[in-house]
Every structure is written in structure tokens, then in C-alpha cells.
Amino acid sequence: MQALLKLSSLIDALTERVGKAIIWLVLVVTLIAAGNAVMRYTLNYSSNAFLEIQWYLFSAIFLLGAGYTLMRNEHVRIDLIAGRMSRRGQAWIDIFGIIFFLLPMAVAVMYLSWPIFLLALNNNEQSSNAGGLAVWPVRLLVPIGFFLLVIQGVSELIKRFGFLQGLCPDPTAKGHKPTPEEELALAIKAQKGEL
Template identity: 30%
Template structure:
């Protein structure tokens, strides 16, 4: 059971680091967008590559932090049933949800997007806009990053549920327990 706990901690730690790093892209997006607006309206000039850049950074950020959002419970859920439920009921719901819905969804996204990403890498796809950013193939690779990080967090959810159902929730960090109030989880941190 300690091995399961270690795997949950490792996956959550990875998603926490990725989430913290990529959340800083939001600041870059705001700065670049502000710069584009100032250039356009004050100096009557514009660079297409800068317009591409803030859109691409936005795409990279949102795909990279999906696992982090799932780990924190920031995704959409019917909380009127889930929130008041007992820890074991939450564990069963998460186990079934991750095994029957999340992981198959990730597999479908992976299976359909991999040829798309490979094709983009094959000819080093760039922006379709004249004067746009090179390296669109790198951005398209974030679809695979999205799938991998989301799948890993789904596996962590399944393992966490198994630990809770087996009566070993004490092996989990407080932020991953169902019985710790969310305000205490926020004080302790995400991992």
C-alpha cells in the first residue's frame, strides 16, 4: 500500500510542478496581449508573430495544467451530490469515473491526435499566417502532454480511491484525502 501512496504522491507532485510552472504563462499572455494592443492603437503597427504567440501560450497553458486542475478538483462536477458524500462514496465515484470515463476519453484523444501531431512534426508545421510564428508542431505536441498528464492524474485518482476503500487514507497527503476540509488542504498546499 505504501507503493501506491508513493505513486499517488509522485504523480500529484509532477502535476503540481507543471501546474505551478505553466500557470506563470498567464502573466506572459497578459503582457504580450497588452503589448499587441499598445502597438496597434498607439503606434499603428502590429506583428503577426506576437498575435500568434499569446494565442499559442494560452493553448499550451490550458493543455498543460489540465492534470493539475483535476488534482485540485477545479473541474466541473455535480457538487450537490459529491461534496456532502462520505469519503468512501467519493472514492467509489472517483474510481468509477476515472476508470470508465476519464481514461477511455484520454485514450480516444491520444489515438485520434497522435497522427495529427506526427504529421505536424513531419513537415515542421508553422503558422498559416504570413509572418506568423514557426513551430506550430511544438504547440500541437501539447495535445499529447494534455493526455499524458490527465491520464497520470486519472491513475492517481484510481490509486487514491483504492487506498481509501482499503482503509489506508492515512498514507495519502492531506491534500489528497477526502476527509480533510478544503480550507485546510489549501493551507497545507497541493501535495
Template identity: 35%
Template structure:
């Protein structure tokens, strides 16, 4: 089959773009003063945590050079790698909820009206996500405190001490996701019930945000 038999190429590009819109569809919720403040804090935490990946890369290079150039392996460096990688990933989870860039592929949801999407978000947050996160926070903080009380260390002889630090990051990450979920719930209630009072977004600023 020749290229001409396959149909015009522009149509293919349009279909790919349409599929991309389905995958990256966002529910356009209004914002409130409280959610705006919460989102700004969580965004700052998420962007700061992203720098940990640069540190992880440096530690990996250091460990590889030490092992293969100088013949000196290090259990300590290996554990530092996954501790830092785990912390960076965990602390960034709340940010993905703030910007609505978590995995969301639903060809039915994106075809519904904004208000219907809002009701789905409302019941999903209130009945599913928030109870799960509240339970996780309730369990994770005593888990981290217990690790600190017993002075938990790595099981490896030359591993890291203070294992409670990573467990504390785990508990903190769930708390941040819980806060991000509350912020999103406020946006949903602003859409559905007008409370808290939505903030009007300037059209020019909105275009700049969309372009970025």
C-alpha cells in the same frame, strides 16, 4: 419590505456558505506514496505553467502599444498570444484534477457516504475518463508527429512557424491528465480495497493545508 421583515441577516450568510460548500465539495480520498509523488510533479508543472499567463499579458500589452501607438500591427504577436494562452490552459488541466478543483456540481453525490462516493469515482475513472484519455493520447501524439514531419506552419503569411509545438503541448496535456487520473484511481483503490497502502496524514499538517 423593511430589513427587519426579511429575517435575520446571519441566517442568509449561513445559507450562502452552505451553497458554497455544495459547489466546492471534495471527496476526501486517502493518498498513497505513488499518487503523492505523481501529484507533486503535476502540481509543479501546473504552477509553472501558470506563469505563462503573465507572459501572455506582456505580449498583449506589447501588441496593443505597437498597434495603437506606433501603428504597427503584428500577426506574429497575435498568434503568440493564443499559442501561449492555449499552452498555459492545457498544461494546467492535470493540476485541476490533482486538487479536485475541476467543475463538479452534484447535490446527490455530496450527500452520499464517502465509500459510495469512492465507488462512483472508481467506475467513473475506470469506465469513462481513463478510456477517453487513452484514446485521446493515442490520437494526439501521431497528430503532433505528423505536424512536425511536414513542417506545418501558420496559414497567415507573417504567422508562426513550427505549429507542431502547440500540437505537441495538446498531446502532452492529455498525457498529463491521464497520469493525474491514474493517481486519483490509486487513491480510490486505497480507500476501497486498501491497496496501494494509504499514507497517514499528520493532523497538524492537514489543518495547515486546509487553512491554506
């Protein structure tokens, strides 16, 4: 079990790095949207590429951030039953949900989205909008995002079993963690300090 817990912490470290990088995409999308609006109203110029890159980045934030959200236990839950159970009971519900719902769904989407990406790449699929972007990069986000979700699901499964065996703390315990907005503000302050 100790080897599995080490694997889980490696997965968590990867997920943490991806999550921290995604936080910056929120700032990039905001700047692109603001720049597009300013150009549209001051220079009477706009481009479909600006709109599409925003959509692509929103997709990246959502798809690549799913594992990070799961790791931080910030995903949507319906605690009608689980909220009344002990921590051990909640861990068993999580194990059941991960094994029978999360992993099968995420593996299926990852598997089924790969040929769609390959077809888009091989055909050099382009947006149907004038001045639009290539489509294959955003199609690649689907299998990558679901792969990250699958490995984080495995990590969460390992942590739940570790908790049940008394080998690690409760992975669902909520300590004070900064919100994504607070993390972005801290990252910006750290960047300013480095300059």
C-alpha cells in the same frame, strides 16, 4: 498499496511542478497582450505572431493544467447525486468515473493526437496567417497535456482506493489552498525577495 501510494505522490509532485510553472504563463500571456495593444495603438504596428503566441500559450495553460486542476479537485462536478452520498460513496463514484470516462477519453485523445503532431512536425506545418508561427509545437501540447491528465487520473484512482482502505486521507477534502491568482502573487513576491 504503499508502493502505489508512493507512485501517486511522485505523480502529484510532477503535476504540482507543472502547475506552478503554468501559473507564470498567465503572466506572460498578459504581458504579450498588453505589449501588442500598446504597439498597435502607439506605433501602429501589429503582428500575427503576437496573436498566435497568445493562442499557443492559452492552449498550453489549458492542456498542461488539466492534470493540476484534477489534482486540486477544481474540475467541474455535477454533485446532484454524489453530494448526497457519504465520502466513501463519493470515492466509488470517482473511481467509476475515472475508470470508465476520464481514462478512456484521455488515452484516446492522446493516442489519436500523436500522428497529427508527427504529420505537422514532418511537414514543418506553418500557420496560414502572414507572419504566423510554426504549428507543430502547439500540436505537441495535445498529447503531452493528455498524458499528464492520464497519469494524474491514475494517481487520483490510487488515492481513492487508498482512502477506501483507510491508508490515506480523503483526496477530495477541501482544505484552504491558495487560488492560482494567490499562488502567482506569492511566487512574484518570492522572486522579488531573491533579487
